[in-house]
Amino acid sequence: MFKLRFKLAASSLLLASLVLSAAAVAHAQTTLEWITLTPANEGFTVKLPAKPEADTDHVTLMGNSYQMRLYTAVDDADGLLYMVVMQEFPSIASVLTPAARLEQFMEGFKEGLNKSFGNANTKVDVQPDRDVDMKGHLGRQFKLSFAETRGLVRAFDASPRVYVLLIMGADEKNANVVRFFESFEIRPAPAPVPVPVRAPAPAETKPSS
Helix, strand or coil, rough: CCCCCCCCCCHHHHHHHHHHHHHHHCCCCCCCCCCCCCCCCCCCCEEECCCCEEEEEEEEEEEEEEEEEEEEECCCCCCEEEEEEECCHHHHHHHCCCCHHHHHHHHHHHHHHHHHHHHCCCEEEEEEEEEEECCCEEEHHHHHEECCEEEEEEEEECCCCCEEEEEEEECCHHHHHHHHHHEEEECCCCCCEEECCCCCCCCCCCCCC
């Protein structure tokens, strides 16, 4: 069975943000005005303390390309890093249970994090914490650590999409972490449109003289 592999399109931005988070003192304070992020046709809405940077990538699964969208924002008030990921996947993935889909996606997610900013001496550690429910959609929370920085990850299966919320620099004792997680909603969206991946054209060969 195929695995849903996750790729981070903005590794340099993430690394810079993580360094900032590690150096900042994370404490509970609530920003008065947050923005509401509701991308068209992506099936979710969430609130963030600052306008996010948006990046688009495409993941090849079973010969087709599927969209991945990555949103990142850093709150200058306390240095917390916020990330939201939307990943499409093929309808054939519905043969898996939601738990199996989420597990396979998170394997790729953890691999992608370490390829982006882990190194031989310091790995991004992602450990299961507990299950969460989003109005019938299976979700799981994970504890995340990178060097001295701690954070949380929540992943939700909403076939045919998976969503990931990540925050670095604090845990659920911080009011902004709770505000971020509780603002997330899964909404109806059109089915993903797979784009066939063309095989590279064969190299031309010159006739021998």
